[in-house]
């Protein structure tokens with residue numbers, strides 16, 4: 067076995083700067099046996115490990131870097147009960163029963179985060195259910211958002227959403243650029259890395275083995291089970307779970323899953339702490355906010371800083387121009403931030419799918435996976451851990467549209483990067499044209 071792996075260091079983010087420390091896990095050395103070997107220690111992998119252990123089976127988690135190195139340690143911490151595909155679109159394409167099932171799954175996912183935070187006592191996660199406002203940047207998008215909200219109330223019996231007029235959105239955000247909005251009170255916010263570390267710490271207390279800096283280099287069938295090989299060790303197990311999402315290209319062991327995903331860079335900036343006066347005038351209700359634009363941007367206030375997110379650079383690396391564009395967009399909404407320096411800039415990859423919903427399925431009778439959260443995976447990946455555990459136990463689970471009975475390979479996979487640029491350019495054009 068070649069020992070050529072260099073573990074990657076965590077993204078230097080607001081979360082890394084403020085997270086509770088987590089002592090290192092060992093590297094895998096030698097041979098281990100398990101019922102289930104889980105590849106990846108993000109929310110998907112750790113939640114799966116917890117639910118598998120809870121049912122009396124023995125999981126082992128293998129992480130290439132450190133737990134939370136991937137998207138789970140560097141996301142925006144916005145918790146929403148939705149998919150990139152709206153429930154109305156699901157209803158139109160797949161019928162009412164499917165739309166209702168997807169609505170249930172979405173709400174179950176937010177409840178799952180609450181349940182895990184409570185079960186593991188993760189106070190550092192600072193989970194809030196203060197709600198989210200979708201803020202409209204013109205009348206056309208407000209009309210569309212309002213119609214959508216009315217449809218949700220009528221057809222999904224969602225009585226919680228309410229429509230905000232321009233004054234209410236101004237009071238909510240502290241910005242006067244929006245023409246109205248929709249309030250969804252069930253959404254929430256979290257410290258994403260503390261949530262992740264809380265899960266990892268809780269699993270350690272429950273004696274679930276986690277190995278860090280232990281990338282799975284090969285994963286293969288062996289008789290009635292699987293063998294996962296790392297640079298210095300081997301795990302033999304009855305089942306494998308691939309929980310590598312947008313980082314499925316770190317080694318070739320998860321290449322089959324990678325080919326179902328289009329990675330897209332998402333970036334965040336966070337300001338220096340604002341003065342008490344300024345902090346008090348922006349986002350006083352402590353919700354999170356999204357825009358109605360196709361190239362969606364979102365913001366929230368954390369510890370008196372404005373955290374602002376949106377599309378990152380194309381390609382493998384961050385770029386200053388993408389962060390500059392985010393800053394410009396932030397100042398467009400909050401002109402009073404023009405002179406406030408940025409304290410943190412970071413980015414990560416989200417995994418998009420062609421049908422805009424996550425995929426949960428089997429590569430074969432021994433290997434399961436859950437990937438493709440389309441940038442809305444804090445809650446959904448937490449829930450998928452529970453569903454993966456049920457699938458390992460052989461239970462029937464109604465996964466709705468998430469059920470990936472056959473791998474949905476991206477056609478013309480090599481062209482995915484230029485295709486992402488073309489689609490993003492078109493969306494920017496439509497946004498600029500106010501459509």
Ligand SMILES: Cc1cc2nc3c(=O)[nH]c(=O)nc-3n(C[C@H](O)[C@H](O)[C@H](O)COP(=O)(O)OP(=O)(O)OC[C@H]3O[C@@H](n4cnc5c(N)ncnc54)[C@H](O)[C@@H]3O)c2cc1C
Pocket residue numbers: 105106107108109110111128129130131132133134135136137138139140141142143144145146280281282283309310311312313314315316317319320332333334413414415416436437439440441442443444445447
């Ligand atoms: C910048 C950004 C902002 C986001 N904001 C939000 C948000 O506000 N709200 C929201 O709901 N969602 C958000 N998301 C999406 C959300 O973070 C993800 O959907 C979720 O964290 C996915 O979790 P995961 O466990 O599946 O994958 P990850 O957390 O990415 O974990 C995968 C892990 O697998 C490991 N790995 C890869 N290959 C191997 C291998 N061969 N062997 C061992 N380990 C391996 C990686 O090192 C990584 O740690 C955001 C994502 C990004 C990048």
